[in-house]
Amino acid sequence: YNTDPDGVVGALKASGAQLSGRLALVIGSGGAGRAAVVGLMDQGASVCLTNRSGKNLSMHADRLGCRYIKPAEFLNQIKEADIIVNTAEADLATEFLPLLKSGQYLLNADYKNRIPLQSEAVVVDGLAWLLHQGIAAYRIFFDESPDPDAFQMEQDLKSATEKDLD
Secondary structure (H helix, E strand, O other): OOOHHHHHHHHHHHOOOOOOOOEEEEEOOOHHHHHHHHHHHHOOOEEEEEOOOOOOHHHHHHHHOOEEOOHHHHHHHHHHOOEEEEOOOOOHHHHHHHHOOOOOEEEEOOOOOOOOOOOOOEEEEHHHHHHHHHHHHHHHHHOOOOOHHHHOHHHHHHHHHHHHHO
8 A cells, every 4th residue: 555645635634725626736756756646636636747857757747647847847837836745855845935925835745854944835744744644554454543632643743843843
């Protein structure tokens, strides 16, 4: 099982994002990026894929059934996207952060090399992706949903994230 699509969708929805009918830009065409495309498309988002090198980009987009843009064009697409999922290096987000505006959502997937990101957009930490992957895995293994009161995961994650970034 690949719970990455569940992680992306869960993290964004928990942050208040509406996915259906929205334009999403996924940066990075590795396994995590491709899984993000699948999750977003399953929720009705129109997805555009890009990566840093352009390598295999059209092949991945064709297989996934989404659009793609060349790396040189992605800064223009960021201005138009409702949702941006960055599965490339975390520091890439610092390059386009000033372009983001209120009403946009950025899911920065890198939870190992976390950097504080301040923006008018809603910035979702990669730990939220990991959390929602865990929830999906729990459902798969135990054939039931975890008890949110027992785990208090969402609030614990938020508190831990705020402490780590201070």
